[in-house]
Amino acid sequence: MLLHLSTWTEVEAYLEKSTGIIMPIGSTEQHGPTGLIGTDAICAEAIAKGVGEEINAMVGPTINVGMALHHTGFPGTISLRPSTMILLIKDYVTCLAKAGFTKFFFINGHGGNIATMKAAFAETYAHLADLNIRNHEQVKCQVANWFMCGSVYKLAKELYGEQEGSHGTPSEVAVTQFVYPEAIKQGQLAEEVGKGHSIYGAIDFRKRYPDGRMGSNPALATPEHGKQFYDLAVKELSNGYLEFLNAG
């Protein structure tokens, strides 16, 4: 059930049965010479829709620009500053919490979002308490990273081993190939790839990881792998959402 394809009266009816909502969040950032700039948003959105269908949960609009300042040395990257992203999440959750939603399950496609999201959640809880809105003490936000699902991680290791890397990974590229087969890129990859995990500023990032990848070999990705990752993530996050709802 997509919020964007619902009416307000349908939302009103939904709230009678559930106060949970799934919020997809991604990023708009370079993913190496063959990875799509929308990779993180595409993965989060597709998987969130899958989870929403699986368990009949409301899915909000995708936050498709996140915290990617370290990627801004590559053209096409768009990033919120963390301070802006905190305000954005606070605004989103506040509107929905006033309407009665209390459980916010953020299906996230970008590791770089996690810290700022957690900061935003803390800021938001305090804000809602300050506003003293109804049921504010029941509002809970959860980060659910599809790429950190145990089953996803295991499959990636099996398929790609070390070549999974940590940015522009074959697993995420595979999911985008599954979702947008018409946008599979055939670019040549350099044999050398930037190694390591350190992330500081944008200039430093581009120096360490000259073509944008972090130790990954996205040439290994296939749409079929993408389907597998998608299925695993939907299943695991569907369970995760239900546990989150039931945890009270």
Place this chain on the structure above:
Amino acid sequence: MLLHLSTWTEVEAYLEKSTGIIMPIGSTEQHGPTGLIGTDAICAEAIAKGVGEEINAMVGPTINVGMALHHTGFPGTISLRPSTMILLIKDYVTCLAKAGFTKFFFINGHGGNIATMKAAFAETYAHLADLNIRNHEQVKCQVANWFMCGSVYKLAKELYGEQEGSHGTPSEVAVTQFVYPEAIKQGQLAEEVGKGHSIYGAIDFRKRYPDGRMGSNPALATPEHGKQFYDLAVKELSNGYLEFLNAG
């Protein structure tokens, strides 16, 4: 050419030929009992993609939550505060301007966004000058409201006359029916509809316009109308974009 389905190397190549980009912007807000909450984002995104294809221009990710504070009395609405939206637009444009983009053509689906967008543009021009980024004095942002295209306006008058109204209109509903025929809502509309144009706070809005519509009769919408509106808007905005680019 969608930014989200491009790689950073493709963006780099695009910038050799053009420094223009189309930015779709909508809203996530109630549109009456039969209008989709995502109406404004859906219309802006679809039309922006159409324009992008027509004239081979880059299309950025849709800003799908805008300034809809006055609609927050209805569940499902999500709004940025204007001050947040200014920061968001500043962050977006700054990232892209640093990469070399200079002409930002915002295809907008929501009247309530216009004031804040203009404020954001002014704030952004000054910010870019303060940062002294390359070519900052050439950065230009333009609001292009699809629903205010002359051809669209004329057709809406012909088809619906007074019943077009000003929110939850048959013309925008028609476009969503064209884009998402599977999400056409058959709800019963009250015979009475809130009249007028005044917009103040959220509580006042709901009192004036009890079911969310402003003087409109969306029951008149059809997917075929939607196609017509879509075609007109794509054509007119394609021209608009080219004029904007050429105006220097």
Place this chain on the structure above:
Amino acid sequence: MLLHLSTWTEVEAYLEKSTGIIMPIGSTEQHGPTGLIGTDAICAEAIAKGVGEEINAMVGPTINVGMALHHTGFPGTISLRPSTMILLIKDYVTCLAKAGFTKFFFINGHGGNIATMKAAFAETYAHLADLNIRNHEQVKCQVANWFMCGSVYKLAKELYGEQEGSHGTPSEVAVTQFVYPEAIKQGQLAEEVGKGHSIYGAIDFRKRYPDGRMGSNPALATPEHGKQFYDLAVKELSNGYLEFLNAG
């Protein structure tokens, strides 16, 4: 009745009869080589006082610096950034709303303020609701541009036709000549004047409109014209204010 020439006990008494207030807002910006930098504030203040006398309404202190970032390429211009102006208007309205005022009629002298004012009003309504102050749902803010009064516009067309232009106009210059006859400037105007309506950043503005005027010929202005404009604006806005109050 000027707030600045009243005591708090007089304000208290006024609030027994009316909760409306007129807020003049202008700008401090270049108006071409013969237009006063204070033009917009001077016009708004004079007309607001006129309206206040006409209908016995409270008139607040003039906001004499507004959103004029695009004029900052000319010395003497002072501008708030839009984000600052939003905070300023929020602070003003919040103070007055807590004291019992609910209808804010902003008599505006500067087109460049409009977008930011509307953004500020939206931000303010939400803020007042968050604070949950008494009668917050009745607070209404209105922009009333004296230069867009039908009667003013008509006279400007009659007197100046195309030479009215859109910045440093003979009509606004005429009003300042009427209010401050001692400050009529006799400078020579270039024969060429920047044409068009496009407004982006400050550097671009100065390039397009080298002496600051936008298509106007302020040499046509006379103090007698100014008196006519003043009278028309006061009459039309007095009615506008009363309608606003009565609209509930």
Place this chain on the structure above:
Amino acid sequence: MLLHLSTWTEVEAYLEKSTGIIMPIGSTEQHGPTGLIGTDAICAEAIAKGVGEEINAMVGPTINVGMALHHTGFPGTISLRPSTMILLIKDYVTCLAKAGFTKFFFINGHGGNIATMKAAFAETYAHLADLNIRNHEQVKCQVANWFMCGSVYKLAKELYGEQEGSHGTPSEVAVTQFVYPEAIKQGQLAEEVGKGHSIYGAIDFRKRYPDGRMGSNPALATPEHGKQFYDLAVKELSNGYLEFLNAG
């Protein structure tokens, strides 16, 4: 020379000779049952104009709303929050500094502004250095409180002794009587007046100082006194301004 009654070309010419400017700053706040709400702005503006004429200096537009949060328990008071006022002063000074002004002499009419002004100056110096504008290291801002001029203080003591008090004082009321003789208020004053100097929040303030005065007897004020205070302040601050300019 009032900035508001000048053209940008006159400002340009002025800057050839001087980079100093006088900025009047007051407040919009209760001044007891017989004091004008605009007292602080009226005094600062009148004296600043006097100084400007005396020494042929540019005088900017009056900041007529300042930091008066502690007075907001009385209707008619308008206050900026300190954080807003810092942004406002930063915006003002930044615009003028970019145009070439370097010496900002704030003639202040309200004790409650001083702390925030000083905070704003510090914030602004750092901001200008960050922007790296031309001559930023020469920008200097000065608070000049007319009511703390030695000569003013001495006369107030002579005329009123203890009854000068510290808010709604006969000296400031006298100046407003001199400037606006038509607005002299004849209200009856309570025999009891709140004593002390402590200032905390707005509710506490009204409890301590029930009619708004702080230990003052404004009934002693006369327009003739006002003229004397005005003359002394203009003279002393004219010297102060020249010293400030010359101090380099």
Place this chain on the structure above:
Amino acid sequence: MLLHLSTWTEVEAYLEKSTGIIMPIGSTEQHGPTGLIGTDAICAEAIAKGVGEEINAMVGPTINVGMALHHTGFPGTISLRPSTMILLIKDYVTCLAKAGFTKFFFINGHGGNIATMKAAFAETYAHLADLNIRNHEQVKCQVANWFMCGSVYKLAKELYGEQEGSHGTPSEVAVTQFVYPEAIKQGQLAEEVGKGHSIYGAIDFRKRYPDGRMGSNPALATPEHGKQFYDLAVKELSNGYLEFLNAG
């Protein structure tokens, strides 16, 4: 009684008896070639602890970085911008006020903090009223500058006369020598020292006061003097705190 060495249950018990708290606040800034960068924090912390022991009052954690932008031309200086410091103080006081504290006695070691602290207090009172927390109208914040205690000032004059100066003073250096005898610096001082009291931006400051001192001769300081200053300050501020508590 140090907050940092207490448990929350001890704080709960303390609040039964008293709602007052002492907040030490200093700065991290150059103090001339022989003064410690931590001087202001060290003095404030030591004296606050002394006062806390003397009268059995709770002492909060030291705010050891304050408003020292004008000292940032010297390495080692760390400063909050005033706008940040306002938020910091607002956050501190809000947390403690929600827990029941109402009297905040800030023992301050740095003149440059005063203006921003006062601005912060005003902002905070209004914020607490907006939040409508219990007893918000009783919250009071006080600046208590140890170096402006009458007894301290008198001793400094006696011991050092003109050579006390106004920054990197022998009196404050003496206190740090008393508190940290192991960190007494033996550096050679230039014979020339920057004179005057003017403080503007950081570059200007360093030009006026080349080695960081303002007219002071810290070579006169001894740990024994430090003990005297400490004792006087503790005694006078202990009385000051009790008066503040009792003033209601």
Place this chain on the structure above:
Amino acid sequence: MLLHLSTWTEVEAYLEKSTGIIMPIGSTEQHGPTGLIGTDAICAEAIAKGVGEEINAMVGPTINVGMALHHTGFPGTISLRPSTMILLIKDYVTCLAKAGFTKFFFINGHGGNIATMKAAFAETYAHLADLNIRNHEQVKCQVANWFMCGSVYKLAKELYGEQEGSHGTPSEVAVTQFVYPEAIKQGQLAEEVGKGHSIYGAIDFRKRYPDGRMGSNPALATPEHGKQFYDLAVKELSNGYLEFLNAG
């Protein structure tokens, strides 16, 4: 080498040899009925000093209030909001980076700080690039959590097993007992302790963890254990700092 016990000339000399600095950061928050409110700051400060001595590195002033909003349901807790903490860290690092520091090693005592610190680092890198300060691209910030050192974690498991818990842990209490043996608390602990790891808002936190502990048994702590933890952390973080410096 403590920044607070150094002079600016010593800092200048230090910068000739190293551009690294250690920044201790803790929190001021409840740590259960027997844990000190300053626990996290005390541990971070002590260990940071130890590391500084071990390897002759500069140690900055302790950030003793961090992000502890979820603990604010217990009296004595003070927290910055994440948005404030981001500004604070940005201000700190900016001052020091302008002076020449480039490697910031934050020794952290509080898990709740991590997310906001990482957000702050990202915000800061972008800010320094915007300011275009010298060597901005070399600035690197690192979080180093003493309690997550492998050696520390291992010892805690050995000594306490499951009873280590995750807040108010015996390991951190032990370190405070080692540092402040005079402040060892003998309070009785409830047999029941809140279990789990979930952290949302402050009210929810107190409901889940009624006495503030999260699954821990701090009664197991001894000063001797504290010494062991301290030694291990100092050793491991000394190495970590050197690796960080050398990683370039």
